[in-house]
Amino acid sequence: MIQTSQRDPATAVYRATVPAGDYWLHRIDAGQTLRITDLEGNQAADTLFYNADDTAERYSMTDTLRGQRNVFLTTGSVLRSNEDRPMLEIVADTCGRHDTLGGACATESNTVRYDLEKRHMHACRDSWMLAVAQHPEYHLTKRDITHNINFFMNVPVTQDGGLTFADGISAPGKYVEMVAKMNVLVLISNCPQLNNPCNGYNPTPIDIAVW
Structure with a gap:
């Protein structure tokens, strides 16, 4: 559902531009608002969420979709954890819907879907693994890369369920x-x-704002 926000980016307590192909890792405290903006259009932002106080608790696609009975995410969607607790709620959305079924691109899936020659192309899992390696203070490993949301990505469900x-x-x-x-x-x-x-x-940049 399309819903605009009254928040002014000029009043944000944090702003960042994330270049195409790069990663962004940041803590958001309870009560804070996070906005992700697609600056140039048609740019997927593959996103993982963890409980900052216990990263064994993280975003769960299955708990989220079961709770809302809809396969797409938009205004009003509550993003739930693998302990079936609310992590975040989407309160504004000018895109209309977001994907959480399609997963993230990886070396392996690029090879299977496209061509053996594509196996060395940069992928989202590479960016996540780089973030994990460069930030050992969060004690994350490859095993912690699980369900994600593809903001701004269009992944329709076909009539045969594909x-x-x-x-x-x-x-x-x-x-x-x-x-x-x-x-x-x-x-x-x-x-x-x-x-x-x-x-x-x-691929193009995205903007991050936090209030």
């Missing part, structure tokens, strides 16, 4: 805004994918 990577429905300046219900650790891969239309075959 998934397809389709042209994006986002546009320059579209954003999604979430209020944290607990202290959360947010890890975003600003997707580098070049082999399908999730980034319009041209």
Whole structure:
């Protein structure tokens, strides 16, 4: 559901621009609001959420979709953990819907889906693994990379129950805004994918704001 926000980016306590293909790792305290903005349009932001005080608790696609009885995420969606607790709630969304079924690109999936020659292309799992390696203070490992949300990504469910990577429905300046219900650790891969239309075959930056 389309819902705009009254928050002014000029009053944000934190701002950052994440280049295409880079990662962003940050703590958001309970009660704070996080906005992710698709600056140039059709840019997927593959995102992981953890309980900042106990990273064994993390975002769960299955608990979230079971709780809302809808396969897409938008305004009003409560992002739930693997302990079935609310982590964040989407309170504004000018894109309209976001994917949490399609997973994230990886060396292995690029090879299977596209070509053996694509196996060395940068992927979201590479960005997440780099973040984990560069931030040992969070005690995360490869095993902690599980369910994710693909903000701004269009992954329709086909009539036979399959998934397809389709042209994006986002546009320059579209954003999604979430209020944290607990202290959360947010890890975003600003997707580098070049082999399908999730980034319009041209990855671009995203903007982060926190209030």
